[in-house]
Amino acid sequence: MKLKRSREAIISQMLSICKSGACKTRIVYQANLNFRTVNPYINLLLEKKLIEAKKGQTLLYETTEKGINLRDNINHVHSELSEL
Numbered sequence: 167m168k169l170k171r172s173r174e175a176i177i178s179q180m181l182s183i184c185k186s187g188a189c190k191t192r193i194v195y196q197a198n199l200n201f202r203t204v205n206p207y208i209n210l211l212l213e214k215k216l217i218e219a220k221k222g223q224t225l226l227y228e229t230t231e232k233g234i235n236l237r238d239n240i241n242h243v244h245s246e247l248s249e250l
Contacts, residue, residue: 181237187226
């Protein structure tokens with residue numbers, strides 16, 4: 167049986183995907199989400215200024231410095247808990 171990912175794990179993965187800029191389609195496929203579930207996460211990350219939207223030929227989402235710090239903190243907590 168496969169366990170569901172936590173909200174924090176999904177956010178951390180999305181922040182990693184967006185580190186060098188990613189369109190919504192790339193986020194959906196690499197994070198193994200669907201378009202309906204990715205929208206609330208993108209809205210939350212934009213609202214909290216963890217990612218920013220860059221307009222060009224396509225809309226790209228890029229992780230901010232604040233987002234990188236959060237991702238690093240989440241990954242640190244997960245690694246510490248996995249050692250228990």
